[in-house]
Amino acid sequence: MATDRSAGYVRLLKSNRPFRNLWYAQVVSELGDWLNSIAIFALVLNVGGTGMAMATVMMAKLLPIFFVSPIAGVLIDRMDRRAIMMASDVFRFVVVLGFLLVEDQNDLWLLYTLAVVEIALAGFFEPARSAVIPSLCTREELVTANALSGSTWSVMLALGAALGGGVVSLFGIKAAFVVDALTFLVSAFFVSRIDLPAKAAARTEDGTPRTKKENGWVEGMKYLVRRPVVGVLSLLKSGLALGGGLMTLIPLYANTLFSTEAAISMATGLMYSARGLGAALGPVLVKRFFGDSTRVLQLSIFSAFFISGIGFYFLSRSFTLGTAAVSIGLVTFFGSIIWVFSSALIHLEAEDRFLGRVFSTEMAMLTLVMGLSNWWVGYSIDHLGWTLSEVSRGLAAAFALPGTCWGLFLLVRRRAEKKKAVDSICPVEPSDSKLPPSNY
Template structure:
């Protein structure tokens, strides 16, 4: 008769990981602080950009063009950026990206009239192009700073951080823009990137050892490896299918959000900040539940269930009779959004070796962005000829379809661990 397994007993005695577990890790904590600061600045930047374009042009087409231009670099540059992220020092990549964006966003203060809107487009493209390197670098660093069973709370905290930024950034940005103008918001974003770079400077990231060939041909081969891995992984293929359908919906929702609030409810900058903050509060609650209570929930269920709720809420938003309904429904939307995204990122990180995570993440993101760009471009045109409420109902139906597809095809992957992927922290225990 076999005796007790000490490793199994230790695993049973180990408390369920939560937000405090991952925040006790010094380097993850530094990454978290940098993300919080820069994303508060991003909330200022994005809200200022959209409000100014809407005020200067009053056109949903201009809103669509702006959103498409800002998204294009992730589609065009993202896949190749992911290859370089896997080859470069990821910490240095994030720092340089922050410093470049700190300079670039300041050019937005030059815009004073509708004829100068092209400056927003050039700057937006450049900022997004640099960000195409920063985002896969950050996503690939997270599994190196926490244990494998801490990935869900780590990703939930990352989403909750985005939520805190949304609450603080959007609510304060709306009032700041209304009182002081958009230029102050652009300066605030620049300062946030500088503070983020300073925080990341102290970060220690364990090395990921992989033999890396040199030259453009080697880069091309690594790019092909990323695509080949996606094609061979049932989990990643399922995430691609579900994410693409959702991207077709969310692109239109985002482009038409400010015109929707303006046309039907007469909401100005201050009101937009309050609406976005209501979603942020919902995301904060959703992130807290996932990070502290749902570490052993099926990740595929979080994704599929979250999408089904998001689809139903989008339809309800389209039919909202008053502004009060918008506030409540947007909070419910946020409540479902954080668990869905946390589950999605955790599935990806568990299914992909860390040495390939940058390029796989970037290729996957670019393919989803293609659907996002098509949705935004179509919404910008349709918003001039079709009721925005009707477009939102269609988007809600697409989101429900993505959730049903997730129920059908998403499954839990076997985790990819240290030897091949280099996952898990190489530093000392939590609190070090």
């Protein structure tokens, strides 16, 4: 049962105006993002793209974050985080309109380039959004805020993917890109309405760091080493990203089930909707029935790795749209638990002045792993001759590694905490040979 201290989702949105505006920006922006993804998938398939071409698009939409994150993390901790989010939105509005210029296979280079620039800008927006949440919420609201943000991502995935499939089928690919571009302007408007508390505003009011050393990228890496729990938490999403090749698998599954562009786009949208629906329910239900204590969050992450792997195995045995959608929903139901609860634990453990670099490092690693996962899917299909079922089973097996590592980390930390507790109750008296012998 959830704790009484944890804030309700509706109550949080009603009572916390700054977070409400941040949430509005997330809703609009992510709705357009997923509509954009469906349009890009349809565009690649429409110009005769192969499995490797699809994987290349996925890598173009992921890997740039790995390279911009060291810069993004430092700037996020030095500057006004609202200004960074707004600038990212405005620039992405311009970039997305560039997709309208892609006409045929000869323009794939332009599509890849635009995808790289768009995701590089997202590498500034998303860590800034994650880093600003603790400045807008009380400690008791953090788990609720993260669960709401995670569920919103999932719901927008479901709605955006379904909307994208419908818009592409009815109005064409270019219409989807126009709608996506406009969502960035709306998002920037809501971000501009966020009022940071005085404490957070004072930290960034002159746009300069306290010291260069404290705000440098190297110092951020040293912080992760000094705080191993934060360092390990920042790698959990990278473990989840081992299954990121699902993004390439979904349109390829749709392409094997259907033959027309409209049907493929609709099937892709429906499977992405199943992905979003599953992800929306996971953290919410766990929090509702088991609470949001630190121990619950930790054990839920451990269990989720293995059950997500089972979902991938079910996907390997799926040969219809319905069974594939259910399997994908199972994967993301538990995958979202890893995503949301790891973010909440980082907010509870890390210092605010390092959050930009922590979340940028986290995003860099997860996008690197996710990009490699998508590349592996495309390479295995095009060059190794693997079937979609064989690739799905490979992803299922991969999830056992991060789950096992997280379980071992929890075990070691638990034992260390018990030993520390025992030592504090029964301290060992130091011996001193210089003391005179007792007369008693």
